[in-house]
Amino acid sequence: MFHTEQVKVGESVQGKKYVQISLFVCSVLIVSGCQTGSTPEETDEQPSEQVDETGYPLDITDAIDQELTINEEPQKIVSLIPSNTEIVYALGAGEVLVGRSDFDDYPEEVLDVQSIGGMEFDTEQIIELEPDLILAHESGVAQAENGFEQLESAGYPVFVVDDAQTIDEVYETIEQIGQLLNRQIESDELIEEMKDRFSDLSTQTEKDLDTQRSVWVEISPQPIYVAGKETFMDELLQIGHAKNAAEEITGWAEVSEETGITSNPDVIISTYFGAEDIKERPGWTLVSAHEEDRIYDIDPNIVSRPGPRLVEGAEKLAEYIYPDDF
Secondary structure: OOOOOOOOOOOOOHHHHHHHHHHHHHHOOOOOOOOOOOOOOOOOOOOOOOOOOOOOOEEEEOOOOOEEEEOOOOOOEEEOOHHHHHHHHHOOOHHHEEEEOOOOOOOHHHHHOOEOOOOOOOHHHHHHHOOOEEEEEHHHHHHHHHHHHHHHHOOOOEEEEOOOOOHHHHHHHHHHHHHHOOOHHHHHHHHHHHHHHHHHHHHHOOOOHHHOOEEEEEEEEOOEEEEOEOOHHHHHHHHOOOEEOOOOOEOEEEEOHHHHHHHOOOEEEEOOOOHHHHHOOOOOOOOHHHHOOOEEEOOOHHHHOOOOOHHHHHHHHHHHHOHHHO
16 A cells, blocks of 8 residues: 555645655545436426435445445535545535545645644544544554544544555545545546546547556655555556556565666656755656656646546656646
């Protein structure tokens, strides 16, 4: 379980990057209804309105095989991690959010919601908010087990969302939160929009295999960690027709400087605002990315949080890799 949501459980700003990295190493993104048919003047039979609503009480199993029953549509929820919070807002349910983590910073209006702490959240504050549902995350279970037990003992349901490692798993997370909040139509539309934007980006950046640029995505400097295959970061590169310079590595893995130099990437992307430091590394000046001045920083939040903004992350990556396409 190793992706940069952990960096920022934490997921904050540049000033916290080394704390984020430490947390990261320790713990390690349908169709919109379009009805056609006869008008009332053309037929006596009216088209039936399609209603896709959650049936309550809802029996559901979460990421840690915990069975919960949600008796009615939640009117007050608490989110314990930024990716869940971003999905809630993207589904148009921001008005029911009454508590958030310290690290939630998007969209901007979330800053007006009461914070209940970081990895060590304040259980008493959450109970005072009297939420109908608490959205937790699989990546934080080990650190928060005692807090979850207290909340559940007090009668507040905690639903643990899967730690999505692929874009398809992100879609599943969006569907699941949509079901919990009775926002299934909205979740279907959001997923379709994401798929459309990914498809458009893929078309815009289409390249023959021999002209695709290789990209080294570095997510921690000391030690160096990179995104290998079987990560959604790798998928974002593939969507933009780029090669992963760490394709021989699986997952989020520690590597040596020699590995980076030997891979000779065409582009280097830092997700921790370390581009300038990478440029100063001895031995990296002959790497193609350095010679061509293609070493960039990217906002870690748009490429690390498994939610709707992964599309924005894919688009920004592609702009850095193939600027002439934009």
